[in-house]
Amino acid sequence: MTEQKEISRRSYLKYAGAAVGVAVVAAAGYGIYQMTAPPPKPSKVVVDMTMWAYDVPLVRGSADIIQDVYKRDKGIDLEVNITDVPYDAYKSSVVSRMQANTKTDVLYVEDNWMSIWDKAGWIVPIEDYKPEIRDYIPELVPAVREAMTLHGKLYGLPYYCDNIIFMYNKAHYDRTGIDEPPKTWDELTQHCVQLKQKGVSDRPLGFAWKRGEWTFEDVLFSIVYSRGKKPIDDEGNLLVGSGSGLRDTFQWIADAALKYAILDPKSVELVCENVQDACKAEQYSYSILPSYFIAAINDPATSKVAGQMKIAMMPEQANTVGFMRMDSMSMMAVKAGKDQIDGAYALIEMLGGKVDVDGDGKKEYYTAKQWAIKDALPFGIQPLFQDPEIISAWSKWVDVEALGQQAAKSVFFEAKKYLWWEDWRPAFETEVHKLIAGQVSVDQALTNVEAEWNKLKAEAG
Amino acid sequence: MSDSSGTPSDSRFGLLSILPTVGFLTVLSTAPLLYAFALSFQKYKLTSPGQHPFIFLDNYAKVVDSYHFEAAITNTLVFTVGAVVFVFVISLIFSLALNERFRGCGWLRILILIPWAIPEMASALVWRWIYDSHFGVLNALLVYVIPVFDSYQSWLGNPVYAMPAILVPQIWKEIPLCVLLFLTGYSTIPQSLYEAAKIDGANAFARFRRITIPMLKPIIQIILVYETIMGIASFAYVYILTGGGPGDATTTLSWYTYMASFSFADFGQGAAIAVIMSIISLIFIALYFRLIPTRRFGAVGV
Numbered sequence: 001m002t003e004q005k006e007i008s009r010r011s012y013l014k015y016a017g018a019a020v021g022v023a024v025v026a027a028a029g030y031g032i033y034q035m036t037a038p039p040p041k042p043s044k045v046v047v048d049m050t051m052w053a054y055d056v057p058l059v060r061g062s063a064d065i066i067q068d069v070y071k072r073d074k075g076i077d078l079e080v081n082i083t084d085v086p087y088d089a090y091k092s093s094v095v096s097r098m099q100a101n102t103k104t105d106v107l108y109v110e111d112n113w114m115s116i117w118d119k120a121g122w123i124v125p126i127e128d129y130k131p132e133i134r135d136y137i138p139e140l141v142p143a144v145r146e147a148m149t150l151h152g153k154l155y156g157l158p159y160y161c162d163n164i165i166f167m168y169n170k171a172h173y174d175r176t177g178i179d180e181p182p183k184t185w186d187e188l189t190q191h192c193v194q195l196k197q198k199g200v201s202d203r204p205l206g207f208a209w210k211r212g213e214w215t216f217e218d219v220l221f222s223i224v225y226s227r228g229k230k231p232i233d234d235e236g237n238l239l240v241g242s243g244s245g246l247r248d249t250f251q252w253i254a255d256a257a258l259k260y261a262i263l264d265p266k267s268v269e270l271v272c273e274n275v276q277d278a279c280k281a282e283q284y285s286y287s288i289l290p291s292y293f294i295a296a297i298n299d300p301a302t303s304k305v306a307g308q309m310k311i312a313m314m315p316e317q318a319n320t321v322g323f324m325r326m327d328s329m330s331m332m333a334v335k336a337g338k339d340q341i342d343g344a345y346a347l348i349e350m351l352g353g354k355v356d357v358d359g360d361g362k363k364e365y366y367t368a369k370q371w372a373i374k375d376a377l378p379f380g381i382q383p384l385f386q387d388p389e390i391i392s393a394w395s396k397w398v399d400v401e402a403l404g405q406q407a408a409k410s411v412f413f414e415a416k417k418y419l420w421w422e423d424w425r426p427a428f429e430t431e432v433h434k435l436i437a438g439q440v441s442v443d444q445a446l447t448n449v450e451a452e453w454n455k456l457k458a459e460a461g
Numbered sequence: 462m463s464d465s466s467g468t469p470s471d472s473r474f475g476l477l478s479i480l481p482t483v484g485f486l487t488v489l490s491t492a493p494l495l496y497a498f499a500l501s502f503q504k505y506k507l508t509s510p511g512q513h514p515f516i517f518l519d520n521y522a523k524v525v526d527s528y529h530f531e532a533a534i535t536n537t538l539v540f541t542v543g544a545v546v547f548v549f550v551i552s553l554i555f556s557l558a559l560n561e562r563f564r565g566c567g568w569l570r571i572l573i574l575i576p577w578a579i580p581e582m583a584s585a586l587v588w589r590w591i592y593d594s595h596f597g598v599l600n601a602l603l604v605y606v607i608p609v610f611d612s613y614q615s616w617l618g619n620p621v622y623a624m625p626a627i628l629v630p631q632i633w634k635e636i637p638l639c640v641l642l643f644l645t646g647y648s649t650i651p652q653s654l655y656e657a658a659k660i661d662g663a664n665a666f667a668r669f670r671r672i673t674i675p676m677l678k679p680i681i682q683i684i685l686v687y688e689t690i691m692g693i694a695s696f697a698y699v700y701i702l703t704g705g706g707p708g709d710a711t712t713t714l715s716w717y718t719y720m721a722s723f724s725f726a727d728f729g730q731g732a733a734i735a736v737i738m739s740i741i742s743l744i745f746i747a748l749y750f751r752l753i754p755t756r757r758f759g760a761v762g763v
Contacts, residue, residue: 088700092723095507116726119508211704266594268707269618278595419508423725426705427528433708437620452528 044077045070045343047333049106050097051082052090055375062367065357066350070343072359078343087214098122098330105333105344106351109156110214111147111324111416112425118150119419123328125153130345133157136353143322144380146412156326157352160371161380162290163322163410164215164222165403166315167297171308172200172285181312185223185252188286188315192262195285203264204285205256208272209436211429215272218321219288220432221413223249228317232415238453240446250435250442257436268433280304290323291403295376298397311402313409322410324380327351378407420456427452494739497732505729513729520733524721532709533717533734536624537741540713541692543628548635548688549681555636556643557669570644577637585701588630592616592702617703620710627698627711635691639684646680647673678755685753689745693738714738 051059063080070078085093091113097104098120109123117123126133133154137145144161148154168181173191176198182188192204209216224231229245232238240246256263264284267275276293278284280303287297287309300306314320333344349355354363365384371377372384373393384390385404394400415421431445440448501520503513524530559570576584591599600613616626650673658668674681696715699705705712705720714734722731 092719095723095726099507116508120726121510211706213704266615266618269594269615269703274593274595281595283595426720426724430528430706430709430712433706437708439620439708 044079045339046079046081047105047340047343047347048081048083048103049347050090050094050104051084051108052087053084054087055371056082056084058367058370058374059351062350062370063347065366066346066355069350069355069357069359070346073356074342076339078346080347094122101332103332104330105336105340106347107328107330108159109326109328111412112214112422114147114150114155115417115419116422118155121331123155124331124334125150125155126157126329126345126348127154129329129334129341133345133353139382141322141380141382141407141410143410143412144324147322147324147416148326148380150417156328157348158324158368158380159327159352160292160325160377161322162292162378163407164218164288164314164320165291165294165406166312166320167279167287167289167294167309168312169279169282169285169305169308170310171305172204175200181310182315185227185248185315189252189256189260189262192256192285193260196260196262201283201285203262203283205262205267206264206270206275206278206284206287207267208270208275208289209267209429209432210269210271211426211433213271215290216429216432217415217425218290218323218413220249220253221415222288222314222319222321223252225319225321225411225413226314226316228319231413236418236457238450240450247442247446250432250445253432254435254438254442258438263436265436268436279309291378291398291406292376295394295397311399311406313402313406318406318409320406320410321413322407323413418457418460420453420460423456424449424453497735500729501732501736503729505727505732507726507728516729520729521737524730524733524737529709529712529717529720532712533714534737534741536710536712537693537714537738539624540628540631540695540711541689541745543624544631544635544692544695545685545688547628547632548639549684551632552636552639552643552684556640556647559640560644560647573640574637576634579634581634581697582701584630584634585697588698589617589702592626594618618707620707623703623707623710627702630698630702631692631695635688639688642680642684643677646677650676678753682749682753682755685749686746689749690742693742693745714741 049059049063060082063082067078067080070076090108091110094104094107094117096102107123109117114123136157137154140148140158141161143163144158145154147161148156148158166181172195173179173181176191176194178191178194182191195201195204207219209219221231224245227245227248229248230239231244231246238246253263257265270278272289272293275284275287275289276296279287279297282304287293291311294309294311297303297309298306327348329341329344329348333340351367354365356363357366365379365381368379368381368384369387369390372379372387372390376394376397385400385407391400394403428449431440431449434440435442435445502515502517504516504519505513555573559566559573579587591597594600594613594615594617597613597616599616600610603609604611604613614622616622654672654676655668658672663671694715695713696719699711699713699716700719703711705716714737718731718734718738721727721734725731
C-alpha cells in the first residue's frame with residue numbers, strides 16, 4: 001500500500017510538473033502569437049453620420065450601397081446610421097452633439113464653420129489618417145481644394161460646392177433694347193436705370209440678404225472679388241480705404257438702393273428661395289446667387305421666365321466667390337480606432353469620392369453624379385464638368401460651358417478661415433442693412449465693420 | 462405613530478412622500494441654472510477646449526461692450542413691454558366678452574385656444590408666409606381687398622415695421638392662455654358682490670373697476686409675470702422672421718444668447734447674456750409684486 005502511495009505521489013509530481021511545463025510553453029507560445037498575429041477583424045463597424053436635411057433618401061441610398069461594397073471588399077458588416085436635422089438647426093445641433101459627446105463619425109461641414117470646429121477639436125485632417133485622400137487633390141476644383149484645406153491638410157471630400165454667378169433676364173434686355181450683359185458694375189447700374197425707365201422692372205435688382213442667410217457674404221464679396229480686388233490683406237486686415245474693393249462695393253450698393261432706386265430694399269428680408277421665386281415671377285431682371293438656383297428659375301414647370309435667365313460672367317474682372325460643403329470625419333471616429341476610421345472614410349468616399357459600386361474594378365463619382373443629375377447640385381470635382389450625362393441634364397436650364405468658365409474664375413474667400421469670421425458676420429450684415437436703409441453713410445458703415453473686425457481679431461489673439 | 466386627528470404625523474408623512482419628487486424636480490430645474498450661472502464667470506470658448514479659467518465678470522463686460530448689446534437690450538424691453546400691454550388688454554377684453562352667455566360662446570372658447578396649440582416654430586413659418594413682401598396674404602389684403610397701400614410692403618424688411626411685425630404673432634400666441642386665466646378668475650368672483658353693487662346703484666364700469674379688477678389681482682399678477690418672462694425669452698419669431706434684422710431693429714437678448722453660444726461658440730458669453738435676461742425678469746417680477754399687492758382670500762362672502 002505504502003509503495004503504491006509513493007508511486008502515486010511521484011507520478012503525481014511528475015505528471016503535474018509536465019502539465020505545468022506544457023502550460024508555460026503554451027502560454028508563452030500564445031503570448032508570442034498575440035504579439036505577432038494580426039488583430040481579429042471586427043464583426044461589425046457602426047458609423048454614425050449627421051447631416052442637414054436635403055434629399056436624405058439619396059444619402060441613405062448611397063449609405064446602403066457602401067454597406068454592401070464594404071462587406072464585399074473587406075468582409076466586414078458596415079452599418080450606417082444617419083441623423084438629419086433642418087439646415088437652420090444643424091450648426092447648433094452639431095455643437096450640442098459634440099458637447100454631449102454623442103457618437104458622430106461623419107458630418108457635413110460648411111466652410112464658414114470649418115476653422116472653429118477644427119480649433120474645437122471636433123473635425124480632423126483626414127489625410128493624417130487616410131493619406132490616400134490626397135489622390136483626389138488633382139481632380140478637385142482649385143477653389144474647393146483650398147476651401148477644404150486647413151494647415152496644408154485636406155479635411156474632407158466635397159458634398160455641395162458652388163459659385164456665385166451673375167444671371168440676367170434676356171427677355172427684359174430684348175424689351176429694353178440692350179444687346180449685351182453689363183461689363184462693369186457702373187454699366188449694370190445704367191442698364192437697371194434703363195429697365196426702370198422703360199417700365200420693364202421697377203426694382204430690377206434683388207439680393208438674398210436676410211440676416212443670417214447662408215449666402216449673404218458670398219454674394220456681397222463676390223462683387224468685391226469681381227472688381228479684381230481682395231477684401232483682406234495677407235496680414236488679415238480688412239481693406240476699407242479709398243479705392244478698396246469693399247468701399248467701392250458699399251458705395252455701389254448705397255447708390256443702387258438710395259440714389260437710383262434700382263435695388264429692392266426688400267432684399268434685407270429675403271432668402272435665396274425668395275429671390276428665386278421673385279425671378280420666376282419676373283419681378284427681378286437680375287440675380288446674383290449660387291448657380292444651384294438657376295435650375296429652378298429656368299424650370300418650365302414652375303417658372304414664368306423659363307429659358308430667359310442667362311448666365312453672364314461677373315462684371316469687370318469676372319472673378320467670383322466659390323464655396324464648399326464637405327463630408328468630414330470627426331475626432332470621435334479617430335479616437336475609436338482604425339476600424340472606425342476605415343468605416344467612416346468609406347462612407348465619406350462614397351458620398352464625395354470615387355467608389356467601385358458595381359465590383360467591375362471601375363471607380364466612379366457615384367453620389368456626386370446623383371446629386372448633379374437628380375437635384376442639379378453643383379460639385380467641386382473637375383472631371384464631372386465633362387461628364388456627358390451631367391452636361392445633358394444641365395443643358396436644359398443652363399449653358400454648361402459658361403458655368404464652367406465662371407467656375408474656373410472662382411476664388412475661395414479666405415476670411416472664412418479666421419476664427420472670428422462667424423463672430424463678425426452679424427455685425428457686418430447689420431451695417432449692410434443700415435446702408436441700404438440709408439441709416440448710415442458708406443464711411444460710417446465701413447468704419448463700423450472695420451472696428452468690429454479689428455476688435456474681434458485682437459480678442460482672438 | 463399615527464395621530465387619530467391626522468395632523469402632525471400625517472403632514473410629516475405627506476411631506477416625506479413628496480420629498481423625492483420635489484427633490485428631483487428641484488435638482489432638475491436648479492442644477493442647469495446654477496451651472497449656467499457658474500459658466501458665466503468662466504472663459505468657455507469651444508475653440509479653447511479644456512481651458513476654462515475663472516474670469517470673474519469679464520464675460521459680462523464683454524457682453525455689455527459688444528456691438529449687439531445696446532440694440533439687444535433696448536429691443537428686448539420694447540418687445541416685452543409691448544407684448545405684455547397688448548396681451549393683457551386684448552385678452553381682458555376677449556375674456557369679458559366670452560364671460561357673457563351668448564349663442565356659440567362655448568365654441569368660441571375652444572377656437573380661441575388654436576394659436577396656443579400651434580408650436581411656436583410652426584407658427585413663425587406661417588407668419589413668415591403671411592408677411593411675405595412679394596406674395597404674402599397680408600399684402601394682398603391691404604392692397605387689393607382693403608386698399609390701404611398701393612404697393613406691397615416689406616413688413617419684415619422695413620426697420621419701422623419689423624418690430625410690430627414680430628410683436629403681432631407673439632401677442633396672437635399668448636392671448637389664449639391669458640383669456641383662459643381671466644375666465645378662470647371670473648368664476649371665482651362671488652356673484653353676490655355684483656348683485657350688492659347693482660343694488661347700491663353701481664354701473665357696469667364701476668362694478669368692473671371696484672369688484673372685478675381687485676378680485677382678479679392674483680390672476681393679473683400671474684399674467685404679468687408669465688407674459689414678461691415669455692416676452693424676454695421669445696426667440697422663434699425673431700429667428701425665423703427677421704434673423705434680428707433689418708439692421709438691428711429686432712435684435713434681442715434671446716437672439717444674442719443663441720448666437721453667442723452656437724455661432725460665436727462662446728458658452729461663457731452666452732451664459733452671461735442668459736443671466737442678464739434672468740436679472741431683467743426678476744426686476745420686472747419684483748416691480749409687479751410691489752405695484753400689485755395681493756391679499757390672502759378669506760371665505761366667500763367676507
